[in-house]
Amino acid sequence: MTENIKINKNQLVSVIVVTYNSSKFIRETLESIKLQSYSNIELIISDDCSSDNTIEICQKWLEENKSRFTTTKLITVSKNTGIPANCNRGLNESHGSLLKFIAGDDVILPDFICESLNAFQTDSQVAVTYTSSKTIDEKGQVIKSLPTEKYKSGFIFEELFFVKFWPAAPSFMFTRQAVMEVGGFDESIVVEDYLLVLKLAQKYKIQHINKFLTYYRIHSSNTSKNNDFLFKGHLDTINRFKNYGGYKKRMRQLKVSMINSYSRRNKKEALNLIVNNLNTISFKTIWVIIFLRLIIPYKYHNKVFKREIVN
Helix, strand or coil: CCCCCCCCCCCCCEEEEEEECCCHHHHHHHHHHCCCCCCEEEEEEECCCCCCCCCHHHHHHHHHHHHHHHEEECCCCCCCCCCCHHHHHHHHHHHCCCEEEEEEEECCCCCCHHHHHHHHCCCCCEEEEEEEEECCCCCCCCCEEEECCCCCCCCCCCHHHHHCCCCCCCHEEHHHEEEEECCCCCHHHHHHHHHHHHHHHCCCEEEEEEEEEEECCCCCHHHHCCCCHHHHHHHHHHHHCCCCCCCHHHHHHHHHHHHHHHHHHHHHHEEEEEHCCCCCCCCHHHHHHHHHHHHHHHHHHHHCCCCCCCH
């Protein structure tokens, strides 16, 4: 049973910027927060032991712009701990009743916070909002606009669990109450936002804002470009929902996607995955994949299969 969440229109909003070697893009991210039409913002930058000059850039920028915000804080650590732990450090130092996490290379448009706040006020059972988004490259050029026709609102755990769609990570905004209820970010999971949103979707409504208010940046250093990294994170996440009726179907779906990906790059890895999962993947699916991926020339692969895309 869900709990009602009370949202005050003038409440403090915590924007938590998580950085790691973000020197190339961090100024643009910070400027996008500075330009928000909403005023009552607590800005927290949590750096995960960057080896470039990210910290120096942030220190200088905060000194020049601290008067814009209600409070500011820069958190640093002596060793790299990973994204989930970095998010939790920012979470633990924040005080706002609404939370906005953003990586040090993404961008939000000026009305992002105001529109998100309005969406929370429409329904007291909403714990997460997300906007439509566009993907940009290293130069800030739009690569694509993520389609909005599949985006849903309400109790949408099943749609998210089966990745019928998945919002871009910087498009989310959360209530503190709900995030603290589920224990914040699980530091044993490498795709931290996926598990967090799924846990919240089990209890609360999620509201889509049908406006392009987020830019999600793709570049050479993105962890999301590492397929093996993503697959491991998704396997670990899905294993947390073994009691859910659709668990076996989702696990089978993901393993088929893994075979599909591995067979492009590593035929031995793909065959090992098939052999190790004979009980969970149908023989029909196995032989179709073997035929298409290991026999038909590579140039035809993409015409046959569509890869599962997760932001």
